[in-house]
Amino acid sequence: MDDDRPDVLLTGLLFYDLVLTGLGRPPTPGEEIWTAGMGCGPGGIANLAVAASRLGLRTCLATVFGDDFYGRYCRDVLRRQEGVDLSLSRTADGWPTPLTVSLAVSDDRALVTHGRQPPYSQDALVGDPPQARTALVHLEAEPHAWLAKAAANGTRIYADVGWDPTQEWSKDLLEQLALCHAFLPNETEAMAYTRTDSADAALGRLSELVPVAVVTRGRDGAVAVDQLTGEYADVPALDIDVLDATGAGDVFGASFVAASLGGWPLAERLRFAVLVAGLSVQHHGGALAAPGWHGVESWWRSLTDPELKRAYGFLADRLPADVGPPVHHAPVTPPARSC
Template identity: 55%
Template sequence: MDLFVSGDVFLDIVFTGLPRLPRPGEETWAPGMGSSPGGIANLAVAAARLGLNTGLGAAFSTDAYGEFCREVLREQGIDLGPSRCFADWHSPVTVSLAYERDRSMITHGHPAPVGADGLVGELPAATAAAVSLTGGRQAWVRRAARAGTLVFANVGWDDTAAWPAAALDLLEDCHAFLPNAVEAMRYTRTATPREALHRLAERVPLAVVTCGADGALAIDAATGQVASAPAVPVEALDPTGAGDVFNAGFIAATLWGLPLRQRLVFANLVAALSVRHFGGSLSAPGWADIAAWWGAQRPGPLGGEYGFLEDLIPAGDLRLARRAGATIDRLPDAA
C-alpha cells in the first residue's frame, strides 16, 4: 500500500445553507443535504482519489448504514481487507450543520467492539500511514515506524479542554504532525501558530500547522527549512472534512517527493476544492476537478504558483468524482 489508515468510520449527514442554528422550539429548513461516509473515511477517500493505493482498518456494523459506507468505500478503490464487520453494534452517526462558513456537529455512537490494534492485526506493508493521537497510544503505530513506514499524525478536538502536553509524547513514533492552529497552540501552550510550529518541530521531524483562511505553515526539522502557503479562495459550501483532505494532499505530495512549499500549496488546493461540495469523503476532489481548476487558472496570476500541476495531472480522460447524495443509496437486493 501507499497509505494505510485506521480509525472510526461514521455515516455523515450534512445540512448546508443554514442562515443560523435553530433556537429551542424552532424548525429550520436547510436548502442542501448530503450523506456520505465520514471520520477516517474522509482521509482515505481523498488519498485514493489522488491515486494512492489506500488501505483502511476500521470497524463496520452490518446495519444499513455500515453496509452503505462499505459499498461506497469499495467503489472508491479502498482496500478494506484489514477491516472487520460486527452484527451486535450499530454504526456511529454524525450530523453536521454548515452555516456562517463553518460547521457544528452532533455525533452519536458507542465504542467499537474491538480497538485499533485488534483491527489492524498483522500490519499491512505500507509506505505511509495516518493516525490520530486522540485516544492514546496504538501499538501498531510503533510497529509501522520500525518497519520503515512514514507515520503522519493528526489530532481531534479535546472536549475536556485539558489539552495535555503529554499527548505529544506519542509523536516519538511519527514522521509528521499536522494539527490545526487552535490544536497546535493549545497543546504547546503558545500564543501564535508560528510559535506553536517551532515548538512542535522539537518533537517531530516534520511539523505542519493549518490556519484555515490564512493557509498553512511547515518546518522540516532535519533541514531547518520553513515554508508557508496561502489558502486558495473559493466559495465554501461545506467545510466538513477539509482538514482530512488537506492531510491526504500533503501525504500524497510528500510521497511524490515535492518540495516542502509545493506540498503545502497542493494540500491547500485540494482542501479548498473539497469545501465546494457536500460532506467530507465524497467532497474530496479527483484529478478531473483539479485539472478543471488548473485549466481555468493557468493563464492567470496563479499560473506560476501552481505550474507544477502540469507534471502531476494524469494524461487522458479523467473521470468525475462521485458526490454525496441527499439520502443513502438503496442497497442492492440480496439476489
C-alpha cells in the same frame, strides 16, 4: 514504482454522515429551519481513505462497519466505488454504525452524533500492521500499540490530533511524536499543546519534536517546516466560497501525504494540500467532497488569475497523464441497492 506496499494505512472510527447546508444561522430551541442543501455518505476515517484513494494512492483501511443499512452502504461506497482495500476491516453483528448530522453554518459546522464504542479496537483490527509506505493517524491520549509496530517496520507516520474535550491539552500526547515523521495539527490545537500564542511559535516548538511540522490556519492557509530538507513554507488559503467545511482537514492531510510521496518541495506540498482541501469545501460532506485528480485538473485548466497561475504553475508537471473520471459527490439520499 516497484513497490507493492500500500501507500497509506488507515484505521479509526467510521461514521455515516448526513450534512445539511444553506442554514444561514443555527436553529434555536423549538424552531424548524428548512435547508437549501443536503448530502450523505461515509465520514470519519473514510474522509482520509477516499481523499487518498482519489489521488491514486493504494489505500488500506481498518475500520468497523455495523451490520445495518448505513454500514452496508458505507462499505459498498468505499470498496466498490472508491477502490479502498478493506481486508483489515470487520462487520460487527448488532452494532449500529455511528451517525453524524452536520449543520454547516457559514465557514464552520456543528455536529450531532449518535454511536457506541466499536467492539473491535484499533489494535485488534490492525494486529501486526502490514508494511506500508505511510500511515495517517489521529493521535489519542492513550497510545495504540500498532503505531509503534508500524513505525518499527519502516512505515512513515503522518499524524494529526483532534479537539480535546477536557481542554487540558496534555503535553504527554506529544511524546508520541517520537514515532512520527510528520505532525499536522490546526492552529488552535498546535498552540494549545505547545502552550504558545501564535501559529509560528507553535510551529517552532513542534519542529523540535518531529521532522516535518505543519500548522493549518483555515482561511489564513498553512505554515510548515521540514527539518530534513531545511525548507520553510508559508502558503495562503484560496479565496473559495465555503459550502461545507466537514472533513477539510482530512483532505488536507491526505493531499500532503500524496505530494510528499511524490518527493515534491515543501512549498508545493503545502500549496497542493491547501488547494485540494479548498476544493473539497465546495461540496457536501467530508469523504465524497474530495476532488481527486480530476477536480484538481479542472480547476487548473479553468484558472485565469495570473498570480494563481504562477503560484500553482508546478501543477503543469505534476498532474498525471490520466486524471480519471469525475468523482462521485455526496447524494441527497443513498440509492436503494444491494450491498
